[in-house]
Amino acid sequence: MSKPILEMRGISKSFAGVQALNKVSFRCQAGLVYGLVGENGAGKSTLMKILAGVYKADAGDIIYKGQPRLSASTGEVIASGISIIYQELALVPQMSVAENIFLGREPRTSLGLLDLGRLHARSDQLLSRLGVALDTRSLVSQLTIAQQQLVEIAKALSQAADLIVMDEPSAILAGSELDQLFDIIAALKAQGVTIIYISHRLEEVFRIADEVTVLKDGEVVDSRPIGQLDRHTLVRLMVGRSLDEIFPQTDHEQGDLALIADDIATDTILDGVSLRLHAGEILGIAGMVGSGRTELARALFGADPLTRGEVRLVGEAPHWKTPSQAIRAGVALVPEDRKSQGLFTALSVRINITIPILSRLSRLGIVRRAREERVVSDAQQRLSIVMTSPEQETQYLSGGNQQKVVLAKWLETAPAVIILDEPTRGVDVGAKFEIYKLMRQLNDRGIAIIMISSELPEIIGMSDRILVMNDGRVAGQLLREDADEERIIELATLGGAEAQSA
């Protein structure tokens, strides 16, 4: 066997008493793709952040390119040929696309000034390699998160690294962008670049990885060549038990009409969308990134003003124009970008979950702590949230557990209609199953669910009906029985009219 490019030996790390990693060893040969999988909170991101120089390990060695590396700053690590795409988007919103791509490594002229020409030209090149048409001068704050993710990938590529870590890069990509990403990974691999790929989508791991390492509770469970694994075994290694049924079966009946949207349009991209939602059903919304799915969710929730059309609950006049009115009417939205829209990252899990229902939990304005704690511990058990205590700040939870906190918060408001925008993004297989079960339980209570998702198996497996968006309009509707991946992709890419004539 050739010498490894990276060897991490006996790495341990704890945070305020939580053992995030316990004697983890991990090695990579140059030019291979390594899958790193495990449940939420297993320690995947922490291991990579130690590699990146963000955290310092409590114990253990890192040997990179044959050299032991003790501690290094993030800048030194990047300079040594390791680049990292972080799970949480790491871009400065107020800076342009190009400035972000080269942040920390700006091209300079011979005078030491910023070389704006080269900055934009090289950014353009990188983005076109990814097959993305973006103005390198536009501010990152104006991009959708999928576009931001692509900028992140371009940033990692720009570093011409020998080792690239991708921490759930696919969580917000879909369809063609995902294919684009895999093509890039294949090309990088051919150039001898090593890739560490973290994902909860096991199909992806099987598609690209040469070897898979499974982490569980901060320890390595196993490390095997992909050839010696099947999906079933991998899930068992990760979760510690078999999960036969990913999508819970249902046998409920469609309820009464609950919510009606008629020909709604907004300033953003929505251009005349109508839909009907029944109590106790799941309406799946599929479509490419940028097709208006998130915009639809925002419009239904009153977050973007309607320029045309109306949204109402059956039997009531349309009466919400803002999110807070929508919440009072019984409509909840779990947004896709939890960091900026769903969570108070600097506040505790407890506050995050109970904030919308504090008045229900208090008497005379005084919050009754015991009731509050009961709500939180119920939520923790129901969603199996991994945390040190209810007082832990949500910024220190692993990505998947943050998502569960956001869900828990909205479930507490007991809405009649709940809109889930990418509800299982970054959530591990076990927890996904929990979330699916929970959605079905909500259905049984008569709650209507709109679920936006980029994962077609999830859309097909969970939805009673599927609405496919294309360019701000409904390209088509499918019943669960008639839906398959091809049909959805066809509608999503071609739009309704073309798909029909095709």
Add this chain to the structure above:
Amino acid sequence: MSALGGSMRRGAGGRALFLRRNGPLIMVYAFILLLVVIGATQSERFLSERNLANVARQSAFLGIVALGQMLVILTAGIDLSVGSLVKVSILVSAIVMNGESANVVPAILATLALGVLVGLVHGFLINELRIAPFIVTLASLVILKGIGLTISSSPVGKASREVMMFYVQKVGPLPVIALMFFVLVILTMLLLRYTVFGKHLVAVGGNVEVAHLSGVPVKRTRYGVYVICSLTAAVTGLLWLSRMGVGDPAIGDGIELQTITAVIIGGTSLFGGRASVLGTLGGVLLLGITANLLVMLGVSQFIQGLIQGVIIVAAVALYKQEGD
């Protein structure tokens, strides 16, 4: 096709976007114009060369520090100590100079060194001890002020003849001091647009965590910006010496608030990550012209304060409306 079609059409509205982003800035300058028109019609002296030169000089005194303040605010920091530092700077330079031409260079060097030192101390406390900039510079405001009043509570030292002449020198109709400010405005614009340091200021203010992860030398950037800001205060102390001729300990009070006001009026975000040099220039001119006009029209000091407050709220409301 790519799923990104939605975003590409955003490029088409380039002009509309320009207007929307710069609308408030245009309003600030329109307001300045309005003030000038009011001044010209209400008072004969307002448009006299002498008065305009005065307004230009006064704006420069405020503006130089405002530029430093803006850079600090861009990094999501703040520097409350600039006023006190101006005070100590005028005192130190006056004492070292002591009226002698031979001492001019040592006095300037000593004052600039003082500025560098104060900036480094700020940087150290903020970077290494992780104390919030507000606290660090608030302490420094109090301490420097105390030092100033300990040095002397009555005017001390003396400027040399050349230094005093510097205040009235002109290039054509333009006072040299105003010209100096103008050059600094241009340099700051270039700094933000064409230098790596400038981009790092934005990154640190925009999201310090991201900056760190990207390998931006966050600490060095902070040291740099606090040193620059303190230097602008030290330079302004020297300019005050050239105006007053002596080390007057009454100089400097309140400059921190005025500079912050000018920066905010100019549309720079107090939360960091966004700054506008032209905006700050507008803010400085707006404050300078208002003050000049109010004095000229014989409005009382208290009402002046009131009017300044209204201007701040109006400006910030404007940016909130149109800036997002």
